[in-house]
Amino acid sequence: MKIFRLSIVLFAITVICSPGRPCTIFCAKDSKGHVWAGNNEDFNYFTFDTKIKIKPRTDSTLGYICFTYAHNVFPQGGVNEAGLFYDFNAIAASDIKDADKKVPFPGDNGYEMVLYMLEHCNTVPEVMELFDKYKMPWMNKAQMHLADKFGNMGIIVADSAWITTANYQVSTNYNLSHVNKDNIECWRYPIAEAVLNTSEPNFETFENICNSTSQRIIVSTIYSNVHNLNTGEMRLYYAWDYEIPYKTTVNELMEFGDTLFPIRDLFPNQYLVKAYYTLLAKDFQEALKELNEIEDSIVREDMLKLLALDLFFGSTKEHTDDDLVYQIIEASNHEELLYLISQKATSIANRKHAKKKLETINKAGISYMLFIWLAIVVFISLIIIKVIKRNKRQLTKKEMN
Numbered sequence: 001m002k003i004f005r006l007s008i009v010l011f012a013i014t015v016i017c018s019p020g021r022p023c024t025i026f027c028a029k030d031s032k033g034h035v036w037a038g039n040n041e042d043f044n045y046f047t048f049d050t051k052i053k054i055k056p057r058t059d060s061t062l063g064y065i066c067f068t069y070a071h072n073v074f075p076q077g078g079v080n081e082a083g084l085f086y087d088f089n090a091i092a093a094s095d096i097k098d099a100d101k102k103v104p105f106p107g108d109n110g111y112e113m114v115l116y117m118l119e120h121c122n123t124v125p126e127v128m129e130l131f132d133k134y135k136m137p138w139m140n141k142a143q144m145h146l147a148d149k150f151g152n153m154g155i156i157v158a159d160s161a162w163i164t165t166a167n168y169q170v171s172t173n174y175n176l177s178h179v180n181k182d183n184i185e186c187w188r189y190p191i192a193e194a195v196l197n198t199s200e201p202n203f204e205t206f207e208n209i210c211n212s213t214s215q216r217i218i219v220s221t222i223y224s225n226v227h228n229l230n231t232g233e234m235r236l237y238y239a240w241d242y243e244i245p246y247k248t249t250v251n252e253l254m255e256f257g258d259t260l261f262p263i264r265d266l267f268p269n270q271y272l273v274k275a276y277y278t279l280l281a282k283d284f285q286e287a288l289k290e291l292n293e294i295e296d297s298i299v300r301e302d303m304l305k306l307l308a309l310d311l312f313f314g315s316t317k318e319h320t321d322d323d324l325v326y327q328i329i330e331a332s333n334h335e336e337l338l339y340l341i342s343q344k345a346t347s348i349a350n351r352k353h354a355k356k357k358l359e360t361i362n363k364a365g366i367s368y369m370l371f372i373w374l375a376i377v378v379f380i381s382l383i384i385i386k387v388i389k390r391n392k393r394q395l396t397k398k399e400m401n
Contacts, residue, residue, distance in 0.1 A: 022042045022089075022090070022172065022186075022188070022219055023039060023040055023041055023087065023090070023172070024039065024171075024172055024188045024189075024192060024210075024213040025038070025039045025077075025087045025089060025145040025171050026170045026192045026206070026209060027085065027145070027153050027169050028167060028169070028201040029151055029167045029168070029201065030200055030201040030202065031200060033151065033230075034201075034230040034231070035083070035148065035149050035150075035151055035153075035228075035229045035230060036202070036205075036226070036229070037079070037085040037147045037227045038206040038210055038224065038225065038226040038227070039077055039087045039145075039210075039224065039225055040210055040214055040215070040221045041067060041076060041077070041221065041222050041224070042215045042222070043219070044219060044220075044313075045220055045309045045312070045313045046306040046309040046314070047069070047222065047309070047310050047314030047315060048262065048310050048314055049070035049262075049314055049315045050068070050069055050222050050223055050262070051067070051070060051260055051263060052066075052068075052253075052260070052261060052263050053065065053066050053078075054254065054256050054258065054259050054260070055118075055119075056257060056258060057081060057254070061119035062080045062081050063080065063081045063250070063254050064079065064080035064081065064118035064119065065079060065080075065250060065253050066078030066079075066114075066115075066118065068260075070315065074110060074111045074114075075111055075115060077225070078118060079227055079229070079234070079250060080119070080121075080250075081250050081254070082123075082148070082149070083122075083148055083150075083229040083230060083232070084118070084122060084147075084148045084149075084229075085146065085227055086114075086117070086118075086127070086144060086145065086146050088142050088143065088144055088145070089142070089145065089171050089172060089173050090173055091141060091142065091143045091173055091174060091175045092141070093141045093158075094140055094175060094178075095140065095158060096139060096140050097159045097160065099135060102132075102133065102135035103133070103134060103135070104135060104137075105136065113130070113134060117130055122148070123148045123150055123152055124148050124152035124153065124154045124163060125163070127146055127154075127156070128154065128156065128163075131144075131156050139156075139157075140158040142157075142158075143155060143157045143175060144156040145169065147229060149230045153168075153169040155169070155177070157177050159177060160177035162177075168193075168201075170193050170196065172188050172189050173186065174186065187376070187380065188213040190380075191209070191213055191380065191383055192212075194383050194384070195209050195383070203233075203235055207224075207226060207237070210224035210226065210237060210242065211242040212383070214240055216302070217336060220306065222238075223236060223238050224236070224237040224242075225237070232249045232250040233247075233248075233249050234249060235248075236248070236263065238263060238264065238267045239270065239272050239303070241270060246266045264276065271290055271294050271303060272291070272303045272306055274290045275287040275288070275290040275307055276307065276310070276316075278290050279307070284327050284328070285327065288327075288331055291303050302334070304331060304334065305332070305334045305336065308328050308332070308337055311324065312340070322347040322350055325347065325350045326350055326353065328341065329350060329353050333357075335361060338354045338357055338358045338361075339354075341354040342354035342355045342358060
């Protein structure tokens with residue numbers, strides 16, 4: 001039972017320490033002067049509800065793409081055809097500086113100002129001017145991360161705004177205008193910073209950061225996006241799959257026309273997406289057959305967890321009943337998922353069934369969550385060792401010169 005108790009402790013620590021929407025956002029300039037930007041969209045749970053909105057240019061506005069949720073139409077992040085990128089971190093509330101001097105954006109219902117920015121702003125300084133004049137109601141709890149193809153990178157928070165002078169910028173879920181605790185309290189920040197300090201910005205480097213900082217315990221990374229702001233090239237990643245991205249450009253996406261559709265539809269061959277649509281069209285057992293095609297047992301368990309999280313909280317929760325929950329328990333050996341069911345299932349019988357299966361797994365000495373945490377520790381250690389070795393080599397070269 002010791003392993004079981006350890007799993008519960010790890011679960012509690014994760015819940016306590018994880019902000020509600022802990023996104024990781026980063027940008028950097030490469031040796032050719034190109035500007036790169038990337039983001040992990042994290043949420044309280046995995047959901048298939050995320051969407052991509054495409055708005056082609058008009059005679060008076062720039063074309064843009066942005067990402068949103070079915071249950072929340074606010075544009076979470078995006079890029080326009082001028083090469084302006086933005087995304088938001090959720091942070092602790094701060095007072096809005098000079099709030100009495102700013103006026104509400106005309107007709108703003110919480111997101112019109114962001115859409116105006118995408119349609120009319122080409123650079124980070126232009127966005128700064130816009131936010132100097134107008135205020136958004138909820139900006140006291142948000143941190144806006146900005147970059148443009150001209151090399152400008154900046155941050156806007158309620159009590160400050162600035163242009164970054166370094167060659168890269170990283171933000172997670174702490175207000176960067178306050179005493180910086182990101183590199184102390186957030187495990188994602190030092191990983192992103194270490195990679196940017198030692199690697200040339202490109203798709204592979206930014207894909208590595210997205211993968212390394214993706215959230216997989218309780219809070220979930222739903223999708224990731226990486227952009228070359230100078231060429232308009234971009235790659236999208238979905239449901240923790242960093243091996244097969246959707247490769248496109250801003251201009252290619254504009255050819256879809258004025259539209260809004262689920263991000264999952266860009267990944268029709270993913271086992272998880274196929275299982276999702278099979279579940280809607282048929283039943284859970286048929287969906288499970290799709291997931292059972294995955295050879296890696298750990299990946300298969302993870303994908304089952306993501307499907308189940310959407311069944312409990314997301315777009316398919318209306319399909320969930322006690323019989324379906326029982327089937328999920330029978331199909332899964334994922335400690336985190338089983339623990340969640342043992343706490344959240346509506347049926348007392350299913351709660352007991354999930355607890356009993358957890359006990360069986362732990363008696364056998366299997367601790368999936370322990371494995372994940374150990375893997376994270378090992379990965380961070382390897383990153384640190386790599387950085388130290390590279391720095392030593394650079395110092396040696398300097399001394400020889």
